[in-house]
Amino acid sequence: MIKNLSLFFLLVIILQIQAQNKNFWESNNQLTPFRIPLPLLGEKINYIDLDNDGDPDVLQTKINGTIPIQWIDDDDDMKKGDIEGDMDSDCLMVDRNKDGFYGGANDLIIDWDDEDGDNVADIQVLVDYSGLDDRGLWKAHYMWFIDTDKDQVFNYIDWNTLMMEGWEHSGRAKFYPDYMGKSIFLKVHTNTWNINDLRYNWENPFLFYDPDNDGLTEMAIRYIDDPKIIKGLPTVKKEQNIGDIKPSVLFSKKITSVQIGIDMDNDSNPGNEFDYDMSLKFSGKGFAYSDQVHKYKSLRGLPQADKYFFDPKWRQLHELIYTDHANGYKLMFERANWNECWFVFDEDDDCQRWERVEFYDPKDLYKVGSKNGGLDHNPQADVAGDRGEWDMDFSGKGKLYIGKFDGRLHLYGAEWGAWRLDQNAKYFQGWQGWRGKNLQPEDLVDKEPDTFATIKYTDTDSNGFIDLIEYDLDGDHKMESKVSLFELNISDTTKIIDISGYKYKDFNNLYKKVANGLWNKAETFIELAKQYKVNINWYVTFFNPKTLREKYYNGFWLSFYLYRDLKHFANIRQDENLINLLNKKYFSCINP
Numbered sequence: 250m251i252k253n254l255s256l257f258f259l260l261v262i263i264l265q266i267q268a269q270n271k272n273f274w275e276s277n278n279q280l281t282p283f284r285i286p287l288p289l290l291g292e293k294i295n296y297i298d299l300d301n302d303g304d305p306d307v308l309q310t311k312i313n314g315t316i317p318i319q320w321i322d323d324d325d326d327m328k329k330g331d332i333e334g335d336m337d338s339d340c341l342m343v344d345r346n347k348d349g350f351y352g353g354a355n356d357l358i359i360d361w362d363d364e365d366g367d368n369v370a371d372i373q374v375l376v377d378y379s380g381l382d383d384r385g386l387w388k389a390h391y392m393w394f395i396d397t398d399k400d401q402v403f404n405y406i407d408w409n410t411l412m413m414e415g416w417e418h419s420g421r422a423k424f425y426p427d428y429m430g431k432s433i434f435l436k437v438h439t440n441t442w443n444i445n446d447l448r449y450n451w452e453n454p455f456l457f458y459d460p461d462n463d464g465l466t467e468m469a470i471r472y473i474d475d476p477k478i479i480k481g482l483p484t485v486k487k488e489q490n491i492g493d494i495k496p497s498v499l500f501s502k503k504i505t506s507v508q509i510g511i512d513m514d515n516d517s518n519p520g521n522e523f524d525y526d527m528s529l530k531f532s533g534k535g536f537a538y539s540d541q542v543h544k545y546k547s548l549r550g551l552p553q554a555d556k557y558f559f560d561p562k563w564r565q566l567h568e569l570i571y572t573d574h575a576n577g578y579k580l581m582f583e584r585a586n587w588n589e590c591w592f593v594f595d596e597d598d599d600c601q602r603w604e605r606v607e608f609y610d611p612k613d614l615y616k617v618g619s620k621n622g623g624l625d626h627n628p629q630a631d632v633a634g635d636r637g638e639w640d641m642d643f644s645g646k647g648k649l650y651i652g653k654f655d656g657r658l659h660l661y662g663a664e665w666g667a668w669r670l671d672q673n674a675k676y677f678q679g680w681q682g683w684r685g686k687n688l689q690p691e692d693l694v695d696k697e698p699d700t701f702a703t704i705k706y707t708d709t710d711s712n713g714f715i716d717l718i719e720y721d722l723d724g725d726h727k728m729e730s731k732v733s734l735f736e737l738n739i740s741d742t743t744k745i746i747d748i749s750g751y752k753y754k755d756f757n758n759l760y761k762k763v764a765n766g767l768w769n770k771a772e773t774f775i776e777l778a779k780q781y782k783v784n785i786n787w788y789v790t791f792f793n794p795k796t797l798r799e800k801y802y803n804g805f806w807l808s809f810y811l812y813r814d815l816k817h818f819a820n821i822r823q824d825e826n827l828i829n830l831l832n833k834k835y836f837s838c839i840n841p
Contacts, residue, residue, distance in 0.1 A: 281419075282409045285312060285343075288332055288333075294310045296308055296327075297309065299553035300325075304325070306551060306554070307554065308322070310332070316347065316411070317343075317349070318341065318342065318344065319341075319342050319557070321340040323340060323360075336361050337369055338361060338362060338547065340359070340554070340564075342358050343357040343411055345357055352557050352561075353378065353558075354378055355379065358378075358558075359374070359376075359406070360373065362374075362545070364545055369399070371395065372395050372396065373403035374394075375393075377391075381485040381486065384479075384484070385439065385497065385498075388438065388439075391447075391563070392404060393434060394426070396427065397432055397433055397574070404427075420520060420522075422524075422601035422602075423519075424522070428457060428523075429459075429464060430464045431457060431459040431574070432457045434452070434454060434455050435453050435454045437452070437476070438451070442494050443496060443497045444500070445496035449500040449570055450569075452472070453474045453570075453571045453572075454573070456469065456572075458470075460752070461515070465518070466512070468753050469605060470508070470509050470510075470577060470578065471507065471508040472571070472577060473506040474504055474538075476498045480497075482495055491559065491562065502537060502539050503534070503537050503538070504535045504538055504572065504581070505532065505533065507530070507535075508530045509528060509530075510606060512526060513527055514757070514761075516797070521601070523602060526598070526600075527592070527595070528592070528608060529590065529591070529660075530608055531585065531587045531647060533643065534586040534588070535585050535587070536584035538570065538572050543571065544567060545567065545569065548564075549567060587643050590639075590646075591608050591639050591640075592663065593635050593637045593638075594606070596634060597633075598674065598798055599671075600631065600635075607627060607630045608630060609624040609625065609635060609669075610623075610624060611637070611665070612624060614703055617699055618697065624637060633669040633676055634671030637666055637667060637668075638660040639666065640660055640662035640664065642662075642664075644662040645661035645663065646662070647749070648661040651746070653836070653838055654732075654734060654836045656763065656767045657767070658759070661714070661745050662713045664708055665705065668704045669701050669703055670701055671698070671701065672702075676698055701724055702722045704718065705718070705728065706718055708741075710741075714742055715741065716735060717732070717734070718731065720732075732832075734837075737832050737836060763801065764798075765800065767804030768794065769804075770838045771804040774807065774808045774811040777811070778814065781815060781827075787810075791803040812835045
């Protein structure tokens with residue numbers, strides 16, 4: 250009896266252990282799934298020796314009890330008894346649709362490559378397939394990560410859903426993929442069999458810069474090779490020979506758009522991992538880059554495993570073609586032919602996107618919402634809080650200047666610009682729900698503003714400098730006041746800033762100059778207010794800036810409020826001399 254009870258309790262313990270292991274690795278548990286589930290206890294593991302050398306080259310099993318997976322051992326270090334492959338030189342294939350074929354339609358493949366032979370991956374490629382009928386863009390992913398800063402971070406997969414989720418993060422901006430530090434990725438949203446040349450890509454590349462080596466990104470540059478999409482091609486057949494498939498996505502082999510995001514004040518830190526302040530976008534004919542060849546010896550996978558892939562071409566590559574950290578910035582100025590330059594500045598400092606401050610479109614000042622024809626027509630743009638300017642004929646060549654009229658950076662050559670004020674950042678850099686509910690912190694705000702103050706800027710004489718400033722501060726969609734620099738007998742011209750040779754430190758120094766200039770201007774108006782006995786203590790919240798950002802923000806707003814107070818005081822006294830003095834000092838500030 251006692252023996253039987255002992256066996257019974259032993260069996261109960263074993264079943265409890267099995268249940269605990271099974272439950273933890275089943276999909277859709279509530280913890281963040283950073284790793285692929287391990288095979289459940291008792292799950293069969295099949296080993297295959299492809300090269301007849303006596304050790305396994307392929308490990309086949311199932312995850313969650315139903316989903317077939319296999320590991321290909323590209324560096325020949327797999328042993329019988331292993332329950333998973335390694336992440337330095339192996340390839341993981343997930344048969345998501347359970348059709349018995351691991352490397353085809355609707356399957357997920359992740360391949361790691363060790364370029365320098367130190368048993369640590371330097372490159373990761375993700376192939377996230379959609380259906381064979383998908384001959385266009387946006388449903389699939391072909392994506393390379395190149396780990397230039399050796400932090401071993403690559404892409405991110407939600408292993409509960411078996412989907413690539415490159416937008417997932419903890420907190421506001423600690424993204425799980427390798428967007429932080431110095432890194433490179435290349436990406437296009439299509440199936441590999443659609444692409445005419447797998448050495449090229451659409452985001453080709455996305456470069457992340459970390460000049461101070463703090464593990465955080467100070468600048469990012471996105472290079473776009475917009476492909477031609479051939480429509481009307483027949484659906485691909487499962488039994489079709491890969492060489493007989495006519496490509497539907499044809500890369501131009503030219504970079505036709507470049508977008509730069511810059512953390513001007515370098516204030517990113519843990520808890521605030523991304524904090525870009527300014528972005529520039531260059532568009533046009535761009536530049537050819539076929540000579541930007543990067544050769545790699547580790548990309549070629551085990552040849553005997555090609556049979557597992559519907560499209561093995563990407564496993565047969567020996568090079569990728571893209572601009573890099575060393576040459577990309579230089580090429581976009583020296584080699585490119587641009588038609589337009591757009592500028593945006595995150596005035597409410599709430600942008601914590603990983604790419605850039607998203608751009609406003611040169612559209613209606615007041616229309617609001619995604620694809621609705623307003624400044625925030627772009628579904629990734631902030632509905633309010635940013636300042637956009639547009640040089641639609643590229644007359645300014647991407648150069649900047651510090652405006653005398655407000656002491657801030659502006660785009661030289663811009664025909665006009667606009668600032669939708671979100672003074673206290675009530676509306677977080679909104680993604681306007683484009684990814685659905687509960688995916689971003691800002692989704693907690695369920696209503697976009699339809700009333701906000703707006704300032705419009707215009708270059709009326711087409712000399713590249715803003716000279717007309719119009720104000721709608723009550724948000725009634727009517728400009729209640731305007732200031733013409735010419736009517737004030739103030740020149741709109743100032744020093745032009747050529748950024749073509751800039752390094753990150755130059756942008757940072759430029760921001761310091763702007764922030765200090767704005768604070769100096771505020772101190773000038775503090776002294777004026779004291780001189781005319783205007784009470785400054787209403788604005789004590791601005792008096793003690795503790796960071797560069799606060800000097801920038803506090804300096805601008807303190808000057809603005811005191812200028813308005815002083816002007817009201819002068820109007821009451823009908824003191825035209827004082828009004829003229831105030832206008833001169835406010836709209837012709839010369840930044841040191």
